[in-house]
Amino acid sequence: MTTTTMTTNETEPTTALPVRRALPGFHWEGVDTLRYKDDGATPFRDVTRQVLFQLPELHCEWRYFEVAPGGHSTLETHQHAHAVMILRGRGRCLVDDRIHAVAERDLVTVPPNAWHQFRADDDAPLGFLCLVNHDRDRPRLPLPEDLDRLGRDPEIAAFIRTAS
Amino acid sequence: MTTTTMTTNETEPTTALPVRRALPGFHWEGVDTLRYKDDGATPFRDVTRQVLFQLPELHCEWRYFEVAPGGHSTLETHQHAHAVMILRGRGRCLVDDRIHAVAERDLVTVPPNAWHQFRADDDAPLGFLCLVNHDRDRPRLPLPEDLDRLGRDPEIAAFIRTAS
Numbered sequence: 389m390t391t392t393t394m395t396t397n398e399t400e401p402t403t404a405l406p407v408r409r410a411l412p413g414f415h416w417e418g419v420d421t422l423r424y425k426d427d428g429a430t431p432f433r434d435v436t437r438q439v440l441f442q443l444p445e446l447h448c449e450w451r452y453f454e455v456a457p458g459g460h461s462t463l464e465t466h467q468h469a470h471a472v473m474i475l476r477g478r479g480r481c482l483v484d485d486r487i488h489a490v491a492e493r494d495l496v497t498v499p500p501n502a503w504h505q506f507r508a509d510d511d512a513p514l515g516f517l518c519l520v521n522h523d524r525d526r527p528r529l530p531l532p533e534d535l536d537r538l539g540r541d542p543e544i545a546a547f548i549r550t551a552s
Numbered sequence: 553m554t555t556t557t558m559t560t561n562e563t564e565p566t567t568a569l570p571v572r573r574a575l576p577g578f579h580w581e582g583v584d585t586l587r588y589k590d591d592g593a594t595p596f597r598d599v600t601r602q603v604l605f606q607l608p609e610l611h612c613e614w615r616y617f618e619v620a621p622g623g624h625s626t627l628e629t630h631q632h633a634h635a636v637m638i639l640r641g642r643g644r645c646l647v648d649d650r651i652h653a654v655a656e657r658d659l660v661t662v663p664p665n666a667w668h669q670f671r672a673d674d675d676a677p678l679g680f681l682c683l684v685n686h687d688r689d690r691p692r693l694p695l696p697e698d699l700d701r702l703g704r705d706p707e708i709a710a711f712i713r714t715a716s
Contacts (some may be wrong), residue, residue, distance in 0.1 A: 406647040406666075410638075410657030419659075440659055441635040446685060448612045450635055471605040471614055473681070474574075475657075483570040493574030493639075495583075495604055502570075517637075519683065521610060 414454060414476055414515055416440065424453065425462065430529065431552045434459030434508075440517075447522050454515040455479065455508040460549045463505040464527035468520060470498035476515030479508040480547065485538075487547050490514070503530070503538060505548060578618060578640055578679055580604065588617065589626065594693065595716045598623030598672075604681075611686050618679040619643065619672040624713040627669040628691035632684060634662035640679030643672040644711065649702075651711050654678070667694070667702060669712060 408417040415421060416438065424435035434456035441450040452475065455461060478491040484502045498504045508514035530550065539545040572581040579585060580602065588599035598620035605614040616639065619625060642655040648666045662668045672678035694702070694714065703709040
């Protein structure tokens with residue numbers, strides 16, 4: 389089944405199909421477009437999630453996230469790492485204590501325990517592939533003391549978004 | 553160091569850099585362009601390899617392979633799986649007992665123990681992202697009896713390439 393509507397019902401990708409075609413608008417055959425986060429309490433704006441591969445043999449999940457123009461992912465940290473390739477559009481990302489402009493095919497490494505957030509530019513989406521371990525810890529949201537520390541850098545203070 | 557020349561000296565990607573820029577021609581900052589196979593005995597034609605991510609935390613390697621127009625990867629099988637996204641151009645791939653035309657952003661699942669081979673069209677390269685476990689078995693090349701069995705399908709017999 390192919391759907392491009394957003395749903396909160398995550399389904400396993402159809403791994404039985406050896407080839408799943410790209411569809412217009414950065415969607416794929418047999419891949420549902422999901423809410424970025426399901427918990428309803430995590431702040432983000434205009435982000436979708438598609439799980440492209442969930443092969444048990446690989447111990448990894450390969451996802452595609454897309455942040456709409458002006459939107460942002462959640463400012464968070466966790467013990468697991470991310471390997472990211474920008475696939476569509478452009479924006480900026482915070483990794484640790486630096487903000488980077490990113491565009492198509494740029495590679496981003498989010499090491500363990502690094503604060504990170506992705507923001508799309510106001511006039512472009514930011515779509516990116518994100519590789520993550522299947523077994524991983526839950527992200528941690530910033531506490532007031534984390535925001536105090538991050539906000540000592542005026543560039544970071546102006547960049548981070550902590551509300552939906 | 554950035555180099556776009558082919559070398560057999562594989563270097564670790566610079567994981568210290570949080571962002572590595574895309575360079576023209578499907579190359580990346582700090583990523584060497586390598587021979588597809590180093591053993592000198594495996595048949596393939598006009599394929600390069602770039603290791604984009606080798607994060608120990610992820611237990612996976614995320615590579616980019618590019619097959620030049622008319623070229624082909626090795627016909628092989630192994631116990632480990634591949635998750636593939638076509639990133640550039642078009643071509644065809646054998647997975648198990650079927651040949652599929654593939655183009656940009658199509659997803660290909662190579663399950664364990666499936667014979668597989670990628671061929672670029674004659675007038676286009678075929679570049680693809682390929683995710684694989686860091687710890688994996690060595691590929692197995694076809695024996696005469698494997699080729700006999702594969703070749704019973706005339707479409708597969710005409711597709712497969714077993715010489716460089």
